[in-house]
Amino acid sequence: MTRVLHANLMILIAAVSLCLGSPVTADESDKADHPSTSAQFRLASWWFTRHADKIAEIEAANDPKKNQSIELLMVGDSITNNFDKGGPGETVWREHFAPLNALNLGFGGDRTNHVLWRLDHLPPLKTSPKAAALMIGTNNICWGSDKPKQAADGVQAIAARLNKMYPEMKILVLGVFPRRQNLDHPHRKQIIELNSYLPNLLVDIPNVTYMDIGPKFLDDSGFLSKEMMPDTTHPSEKGHEIWANAIMPSLLEMMGK
Numbered sequence: 001m002t003r004v005l006h007a008n009l010m011i012l013i014a015a016v017s018l019c020l021g022s023p024v025t026a027d028e029s030d031k032a033d034h035p036s037t038s039a040q041f042r043l044a045s046w047w048f049t050r051h052a053d054k055i056a057e058i059e060a061a062n063d064p065k066k067n068q069s070i071e072l073l074m075v076g077d078s079i080t081n082n083f084d085k086g087g088p089g090e091t092v093w094r095e096h097f098a099p100l101n102a103l104n105l106g107f108g109g110d111r112t113n114h115v116l117w118r119l120d121h122l123p124p125l126k127t128s129p130k131a132a133a134l135m136i137g138t139n140n141i142c143w144g145s146d147k148p149k150q151a152a153d154g155v156q157a158i159a160a161r162l163n164k165m166y167p168e169m170k171i172l173v174l175g176v177f178p179r180r181q182n183l184d185h186p187h188r189k190q191i192i193e194l195n196s197y198l199p200n201l202l203v204d205i206p207n208v209t210y211m212d213i214g215p216k217f218l219d220d221s222g223f224l225s226k227e228m229m230p231d232t233t234h235p236s237e238k239g240h241e242i243w244a245n246a247i248m249p250s251l252l253e254m255m256g257k
Helices: 002-020 045-062 090-100 112-120 148-165 186-202 237-254
Strands: 072-076 102-106 131-135 170-174 208-211
Touching (some): 072 090, 208 237
Parallel strands (some): 072 102, 072 131, 131 170
16 A cells, blocks of 8 residues: 555656656756656556655665665666566576665666656665666667667766766666667667767766677677577576676676675
């Protein structure tokens, strides 16, 4: 019942903010109408319920009586969401990320603009996380309506927002994972284009490192097998293991572990 009330309250707050509009700063005015960089909520009860759950996890971490902490933020869409209980990455999460006191901020179906809204509506952690890992953008393109450069701008906006939230936190931005089996598929081409923009877009944001681990899911010809991603989009358990192994050395270094 409490979770439902929290979700309903979040929906009401979102509706009010939509009616009133959000203030736009001078720095943001040139991108105010950009579909990938304008914060936007999703009017779905499950989405607000999950967001309320994340607020509760942060509140618990801020409560000294509960002896909990959040040291790592994992930010993204359904691909990150699949580390949760019942997802193909659950075992991998328990082995690799739970010991790092990670918070899963992956929401199925999210685009960059949805992540921006979620970050804007989270309470701050009293103790800054040591690191964040971000992988987002595939829903902006492919079946989405944004151009690859617009989606890349959205990734840049999220990295900048994370840095503003926690200036000392190290941020690992991952290239969007490959989709579809063959290299010549239009979705694959859009992702390759999106990722090509990221190094230059991220270079001036403090504490950000860019890494593209997409080739680790492919064979030598660029083919994406169903063993790696059964639906050619979401990694299998093996795919999650490859993901974790690829980024863990960088994350541990960033976190000073």
